[in-house]
Amino acid sequence: MAETTALTDVTALVRQELDEVAHIVHAALEPESPELRGLLDHAGRFRGKQLRPALVLLAAKAVGEVTPAHLTIAAVVEMLHAATLVHDDILDGAGLRRGLPTIHAVSGAEVAVLLGDYLYAKAFHMAVALGDPRCSRVLSETVRVICQGEMTQMVHRFDADLSEAQYFEIIRDKTAVLYGASSRLGAAYAGADEDVAARFQVFGDQLGLAFQIVDDILDVDGDEAVVGKSLGTDFGKGKLTLPFLWMLDQAGAEERRRFVELYARHATGDVSPIDTADQRRLLEGFDLQGGVRYAHERADECLRTAVESLAGLPSNPAVDALRSMADYVLHRQR
Amino acid sequence: MAETTALTDVTALVRQELDEVAHIVHAALEPESPELRGLLDHAGRFRGKQLRPALVLLAAKAVGEVTPAHLTIAAVVEMLHAATLVHDDILDGAGLRRGLPTIHAVSGAEVAVLLGDYLYAKAFHMAVALGDPRCSRVLSETVRVICQGEMTQMVHRFDADLSEAQYFEIIRDKTAVLYGASSRLGAAYAGADEDVAARFQVFGDQLGLAFQIVDDILDVDGDEAVVGKSLGTDFGKGKLTLPFLWMLDQAGAEERRRFVELYARHATGDVSPIDTADQRRLLEGFDLQGGVRYAHERADECLRTAVESLAGLPSNPAVDALRSMADYVLHRQR
Numbered sequence: 001m002a003e004t005t006a007l008t009d010v011t012a013l014v015r016q017e018l019d020e021v022a023h024i025v026h027a028a029l030e031p032e033s034p035e036l037r038g039l040l041d042h043a044g045r046f047r048g049k050q051l052r053p054a055l056v057l058l059a060a061k062a063v064g065e066v067t068p069a070h071l072t073i074a075a076v077v078e079m080l081h082a083a084t085l086v087h088d089d090i091l092d093g094a095g096l097r098r099g100l101p102t103i104h105a106v107s108g109a110e111v112a113v114l115l116g117d118y119l120y121a122k123a124f125h126m127a128v129a130l131g132d133p134r135c136s137r138v139l140s141e142t143v144r145v146i147c148q149g150e151m152t153q154m155v156h157r158f159d160a161d162l163s164e165a166q167y168f169e170i171i172r173d174k175t176a177v178l179y180g181a182s183s184r185l186g187a188a189y190a191g192a193d194e195d196v197a198a199r200f201q202v203f204g205d206q207l208g209l210a211f212q213i214v215d216d217i218l219d220v221d222g223d224e225a226v227v228g229k230s231l232g233t234d235f236g237k238g239k240l241t242l243p244f245l246w247m248l249d250q251a252g253a254e255e256r257r258r259f260v261e262l263y264a265r266h267a268t269g270d271v272s273p274i275d276t277a278d279q280r281r282l283l284e285g286f287d288l289q290g291g292v293r294y295a296h297e298r299a300d301e302c303l304r305t306a307v308e309s310l311a312g313l314p315s316n317p318a319v320d321a322l323r324s325m326a327d328y329v330l331h332r333q334r
Numbered sequence: 335m336a337e338t339t340a341l342t343d344v345t346a347l348v349r350q351e352l353d354e355v356a357h358i359v360h361a362a363l364e365p366e367s368p369e370l371r372g373l374l375d376h377a378g379r380f381r382g383k384q385l386r387p388a389l390v391l392l393a394a395k396a397v398g399e400v401t402p403a404h405l406t407i408a409a410v411v412e413m414l415h416a417a418t419l420v421h422d423d424i425l426d427g428a429g430l431r432r433g434l435p436t437i438h439a440v441s442g443a444e445v446a447v448l449l450g451d452y453l454y455a456k457a458f459h460m461a462v463a464l465g466d467p468r469c470s471r472v473l474s475e476t477v478r479v480i481c482q483g484e485m486t487q488m489v490h491r492f493d494a495d496l497s498e499a500q501y502f503e504i505i506r507d508k509t510a511v512l513y514g515a516s517s518r519l520g521a522a523y524a525g526a527d528e529d530v531a532a533r534f535q536v537f538g539d540q541l542g543l544a545f546q547i548v549d550d551i552l553d554v555d556g557d558e559a560v561v562g563k564s565l566g567t568d569f570g571k572g573k574l575t576l577p578f579l580w581m582l583d584q585a586g587a588e589e590r591r592r593f594v595e596l597y598a599r600h601a602t603g604d605v606s607p608i609d610t611a612d613q614r615r616l617l618e619g620f621d622l623q624g625g626v627r628y629a630h631e632r633a634d635e636c637l638r639t640a641v642e643s644l645a646g647l648p649s650n651p652a653v654d655a656l657r658s659m660a661d662y663v664l665h666r667q668r
Binding site: 031032033035036038039087090109110111113114116117118120121122124125128129131133136137140141143144146147148150151152154155 | 365366367369370372373421424443444445447448450451452454455456458459462463465467470471474475477478480481482484485486488489
């Protein structure tokens with residue numbers, strides 16, 4: 001594997017702006033009444049990789065200058081991302097503990113629903129306050145598409161007939177559109193014309209696709225200590241990601257039939273993910289590692305398309321940073 | 335009790351427009367891919383009293399004319415309301431069945447989270463598409479305030495020291511602001527100047543306060559067959575509404591102490607609401623019916639303030655309909 005690009009190197013050029021963005025997000029979560037501080041601090045504690053805001057800012061610098069509007073857009077994008085994560089968490093622990101609801105766990109779910117909604121509403125309000133409607137138009141549509149992607153994924157849970165095209169549609173909707181929107185808005189608000197803005201959208205879309213494919217690879221193949229969560233959670237919950245789809249595609253008809261029958265059985269069982277021993281039995285005789293290699297190649301392709309989309313642009317440090325972001329996405333270990 | 339005003343009479347003047355609004359909502363939930371039809375139909379089935387869209391349309395007719403923008407605003411308001419209901423449902427049954435999660439119940443919660451998010455995003459997108467930013471500015475802030483109200487209510491669950499002022503703050507945030515916004519936007523988009531728009535906001539705010547107080551009264555005092563849900567669910571879940579707050583305020587120190595001690599104990603218990611026998615024991619010796627009468631008087635006051643806010647306006651059928659809406663809100667049995 002190639003030497004990894006550190007995230008800090010990728011974002012160094014916009015480090016100061018990213019701190020300002022974090023400050024804007026923090027200020028946006030300042031409660032009107034002190035009794036809500038505890039709840040809202042919970043949302044404010046979130047600080048992820050800041051890839052999406054970095055994309056807004058680097059796209060801006062690649063084309064022109066970072067303006068105050070860019071800082072707002074970057075904060076809005078990060079808050080929308082945080083809202084999706086908060087809502088994702090509802091099933092992944094907050095609502096259920098050891099399979100049983102406790103009053104704490106149920107409050108947890110209720111808190112998560114409201115926190116996510118609060119983040120969405122506040123983020124939209126900030127977007128609207130920009131005046132220029134491009135940002136709120138693009139981002140409200142983006143959130144709709146994210147929900148659409150999550151719903152489609154839900155509909156296909158435990159569906160071993162999911163096609164690769166359907167998988168790509170799902171990850172485009174649930175993940176890539178927000179990258180695409182971040183990249184496009186960064187460029188557009190820096191004065192890019194429609195042709196250049198469209199190139200930046202392609203860059204973000206393809207980067208987002210690769211990011212999700214690598215995420216899905218790490219879920220089956222990551223070093224648990226590095227990724228910080230147990231392995232194979234997607235598979236256990238009925239989400240068949242690219243490595244599994246390739247693996248099933250390569251398998252013989254008989255093996256595939258056995259898999260489909262056993263896997264689908266879990267769809268009607270209880271809510272706890274398939275346990276490790278059962279997972280191992282299910283995957284016996286399949287070439288999952290081949291699937292991982294295949295998925296890695298597809299992610300690499302997406303990133304090559306991403307980098308090519310910027311080919312016509314005059315080189316500058318921000319364009320270089322965007323290229324190294326692509327490298328980071330492919331080789332990240334967590 | 336005065337003769338009740340029928341909802342159909344109140345909304346007769348905008349019946350045709352309300353049907354158009356329902357059509358817009360329906361079209362907005364048309365899925366891009368047919369496999370999501372089942373999920374989105376679930377949201378589209380919702381058809382409530384249409385009080386908020388009726389308020390948008392009647393405010394418009396009271397001031398001037400209903401324009402295409404009004405139909406969009408009315409649809410957006412109804413979709414935002416539906417989104418809050420879908421998310422409210424997460425704890426009221428979808429997430430838990432008989433206290434235990436089943437895969438169906440958990441899917442239910444996940445579906446509800448995504449459906450609500452989808453409704454919010456789609457509604458904001460429609461608001462932004464109006465061009466004129468007043469609607470998206472007001473409604474994004476409104477949704478933030480609704481979440482704030484719901485959070486504050488959550489923080490005060492099982493809190494017998496909740497003051498009447500705090501109760502009013504909670505119901506203003508979680509319920510009244512959307513009525514106020516609906517009424518203001520209806521008037522503003524029909525050409526009302528700021529003074530008139532502000533009067534309509536007061537009308538909606540006060541109508542919304544009264545609506546919630548009556549809702550809270552019906553929860554303890556309604557005919558179960560009419561209201562269509564079991565009685566006292568708020569109380570059982572730790573929400574002390576106005577009748578209870580008055581009741582506690584009137585009680586002797588000793589009785590109050592006993593209540594606080596017993597009630598607070600439920601805060602740490604399991605998630606199922608306090609059962610009926612326990613509720614009866616808790617309320618022994620208190621004058622809850624006095625609280626109901628008091629709450630009814632307060633709702634009546636709000637509605638008088640609402641009607642007074644329209645006093646300066648030239649009379650017309652829409653203004654009359656708004657007045658009868660106030661009457662409907664006070665006397666409704668469900």
